[in-house]
Amino acid sequence: MTGPLSSPAAGDAPRYRGLGSRSAAVLVFGSSAAVLVVEIVALRLLAPYLGLTLETSTMVIGIALTAIALGSWLGGRLADQVDPRRLIGPSLGVSGAVVALTPAVLRSTAEWAPVLLLIVAGLTILVPGALLSAVTPMVTKLRLTSLAETGTVVGRLSGVGTVGAILGTVLTGFVLISRLPVSGILVGLGALLLAGSALVGWRARGWAGTPALTLVVVAGGLATVPAPGGCDAETKYHCARVVADPDRDGGHTLVLDGVRHSYVDVDDPTYLKFTYVRALASVVDTAFPEGEPITAYHLGGGGLTFPRYLAATRPGTRSLVSEIDGGVVRIDRERFGLRPDTGIDVRTEDGRLGLRRLETDSRDLVVGDAFGGVSVPWHLTTVEAMRDVRRVLEEDGLYAANLIDHGDLAFARAEVATLSETFEHVVLVGDPVDIGSDRAAPDGGNLVVLASDRPVDLRETQEALDARQVGWQLATGDDLTSWIGDARPLTDDYAPVDQLLQPYDSRGGR
Known part of the structure; x- marks a missing residue:
């Protein structure tokens, strides 16, 4: 079968047009890279409170993989039920807000409610990781208009996402952590995701998507609030x-x-x-x-x-x-x-x-x-x-x-x-x-x-x-x-x- 997909969603092909291959690649590449940046930086952010041990690394990696699996599954399910263009912007916006607030939230929790630290730490990795991982199946849904190109589209976007994850890992480990404070990396990444959310919302619905802009302002302001546990210097390792x-x-x-x-x-x-x-x-x-x-x-x-x-x-x-x-x-x-x-x-x-x-x-x-x-x-x-x-x-x-x-x-x-x-x-x-x-x-x-x-x-x-x-x-x-x-x-x-x-x-x- 080489014609349009016969499902109700695919049959309404015109409403999915407008997301070009380049835009799709940018969304998948960026969201995949962001997941790995959050994972690696989370290890550094938690080290002062949980120690830089194999157990800490295992926990963070396990939560990140859980987030990727959960986000991929939920993103695919939702994309079959709702116009994906209505979901991508909020996914980027909420994940950006959580990422930007993570340093302040984690350090405040460690100082004032340490018994909740593991739960809060898990959520600050799980929530943005799942939302960002949901972007790939949503974008894939938008790009699929014919069964004849299913393998090509899925394979291409999967490869782009993998390259994004690799670049996020290398960039964080070799460049960002050696030059920027951990909190600065997360606040900066959160701001980029929020800006991406606003852009996606504007392209999809015009400036009716002003909630994304509100998130940018609110999260940006809150992320600058001083949090306890600050460092004189954030080195590569400490x-x-x-x-x-x-x-x-x-x-x-x-x-x-x-x-x-x-x-x-x-x-x-x-x-x-x-x-x-x-x-x-x-x-x-x-x-x-x-x-x-x-x-x-x-x-x-x-x-x-x-x-x-x-x-x-x-x-x-x-x-x-x-x-x-x-x-x-x-x-x-x-x-x-x-x-x-x-x-x-x-x-x-x-x-x-x-x-x-x-x-x-x-x-x-x-x-x-x-x-x-x-x-x-x-x-x-x-x-x-x-x-x-x-x-x-x-x-x-x-x-x-x-x-x-x-x-x-x-x-x-x-x-x-x-x-x-x-x-x-x-x-x-x-x-x-x-x-x-x-x-x-x-x-x-x-x-x-x-x-x-x-x-x-x-x-x-x-x-x-x-x-x-x-x-x-x-x-x-x-x-x-x-x-x-x-x-x-x-x-x-x-x-x-x-x-x-x-x-x-x-x-x-x-």
């Missing part, structure tokens, strides 16, 4: 804030996605506020002769508290730092006064890739202190990664890593088991409640693990910890083996770091 210490003139805390990542005293780099940093300092000061310069490599930078300490207490020390977030590095330079003459070289790169580029037997010390939220990036926790750490260290070199865990400390036990696969000597440093043989109700928080092919001087290390009033103890040998229990070492093929971690209170800091 919502970053620098909080001044009211008790110390030079003291500042670097807060990334709501978690206290670093404390920096710009006037006195030897002042170490966080307990785990004092523990690291105690270990390193014991492992190497006092005041002697060393070569160090740091996986993760943050506020560069420990590299600054080494530079101040061991003149001539060379520290190379791999920090993946260039925005954090800018904060180090602009707010914390990082200078090139301090012996600290910071590279904006992934730590695993940076580790691979280092020469064999080139470092006295490797420090692991890279985090996404409270989770160590999984690819820095595995046996394969630790073998690379061992390769980089000199024969008597030391690896010291900061870990965070709670509950039954499943991740920490797995990571210590992983290090035991690679190094001859492993020592765990932590609160006695957490590293004791009785793990019935550990408090959790920070722990420091040491690994080396040379023995660690346990007595001197404990004395150094006590001198700094750290309040932590050491576990090694049979005690550590008992503490590890049946924990399975992590590998590149099996590293469920996010699943092993237990819930935490992000306000507690690190």
